[in-house]
Amino acid sequence: MIKVAGFNINGVRARLPRLLEWLEETRPSVACLQEIKCQDDAFPANEFEKLGYKAIWHGQKGFNGVAILADGEAPVEVGRGLAGDPEDEHSRYIEADVFGIRVSCIYLPNGNPQPGPKFDYKLRWMERLRDRMAEISAEEIPAVVIGDYNVIPFDRDVWSPAAMSGDALMQPASRDAYFRLLADGWTDAIGLHNPRGGVWTYWDYQAGAWQRDHGFRIDHALLSPELADRLDSCGVDKAHRAREKASDHAPVWVRVRDAA
DNA sequence: ATGCCGCCGATTCGGCGA
Numbered sequence: 004m005i006k007v008a009g010f011n012i013n014g015v016r017a018r019l020p021r022l023l024e025w026l027e028e029t030r031p032s033v034a035c036l037q038e039i040k041c042q043d044d045a046f047p048a049n050e051f052e053k054l055g056y057k058a059i060w061h062g063q064k065g066f067n068g069v070a071i072l073a074d075g076e077a078p079v080e081v082g083r084g085l086a087g088d089p090e091d092e093h094s095r096y097i098e099a100d101v102f103g104i105r106v107s108c109i110y111l112p113n114g115n116p117q118p119g120p121k122f123d124y125k126l127r128w129m130e131r132l133r134d135r136m137a138e139i140s141a142e143e144i145p146a147v148v149i150g151d152y153n154v155i156p157f158d159r160d161v162w163s164p165a166a167m168s169g170d171a172l173m174q175p176a177s178r179d180a181y182f183r184l185l186a187d188g189w190t191d192a193i194g195l196h197n198p199r200g201g202v203w204t205y206w207d208y209q210a211g212a213w214q215r216d217h218g219f220r221i222d223h224a225l226l227s228p229e230l231a232d233r234l235d236s237c238g239v240d241k242a243h244r245a246r247e248k249a250s251d252h253a254p255v256w257v258r259v260r261d262a263a
Numbered sequence: 264a265t266g267c268c269g270c271c272g273a274t275t276c277g278g279c280g281a
Binding site: 014115205209211 | 278
C-alpha cells in the first residue's frame with residue numbers, strides 16, 4: 004500500500020516540530036507540502052533526511068513554495084512550474100515520479116479579492132493546470148495531483164455558503180474550472196468518499212473558526228483513472244489542526260493499493 | 264464595513280493569505 008499525503012504547512016520553518024511529528028506519527032509514503040514560505044537554501048532537507056525522507060522542493064522568498072518528500076526513495080523530478088505564462092514567478096507547482104506514481108504537488112492561487120487581477124490570475128492558472136493534467140492523462144499512468152486547490156467544490160463543503168458567498172474560493176468560475184478537471188476524468192478521492200459533505204481541511208486562525216468548526220474543504224487529491232482504480236481509503240488528519248502552533252490546514256491523504 | 268490571526272522579511276510595520 005502507498006500513502007500519498009498533502010499538507011499546506013503555512014511556513015515549513017515555523018512549523019517544523021509539528022511537521023516532523025506528523026511525519027513520524029502518520030508515516031506517509033509521499034508527503035506533498037504547500038506554502039513552505041522559504042527560499043531554496045533555507046529548506047530544512049536534513050531534518051527530513053533524519054526521518055528517512057528524501058525531498059525535492061521549489062521555494063520562493065517569503066511566500067508560496069512547494070515540496071515533495073518520499074519515504075526511503077528519492078522523488079525523480081519531472082518538472083516545476085506550469086507552462087503558459089513566462090511572467091509567472093510564483094512557486095506553486097512541482098511534479099515527480101516516485102513509487103511508480105506520478106505525483107504533482109500544487110498550491111493553487113487563492114484569487115481574493117474578486118473580481119480583480121488576482122482572481123484573473125487564479126482562473127488562468129487553473130487553465131494552465133488543466134493543460135498539464137491533460138498531458139499527464141494522455142500518458143495513461145497512475146497519477147495524483149494533490150495539494151491546496153483553493154476551491155470549495157460544493158456548498159456542502161463549507162460551514163456557511165452564505166458567509167463565503169463572495170469569496171474567490173466558491174465563485175462559479177472557480178468551481179467550473181475545477182469541475183472541468185473532474186470532467187476530464189480525474190477523481191476527487193475525498194469528495195467521492197464523503198458524498199454528504201461536512202468534511203473540512205481548513206479552519207481560519209481568526210474569529211475562533213477552529214473552536215466553532217467553521218471550516219471548508221479546499222485541499223484535494225485528484226486521481227487519474229489508472230490510480231483511482233487502486234484507491235483503498237482516504238482521509239483528513241483533523242486532529243493535527245488542534246495542536247499548538249498548528250497550520251491553518253489539516254493534512255489530507257489517500258491510500259492506494261500496489262500495482263497489480 | 265472591517266478586523267480578528269499568523270507567517271515572512273524588513274525594522275516596528277507592511278505584504279500576503281483564505
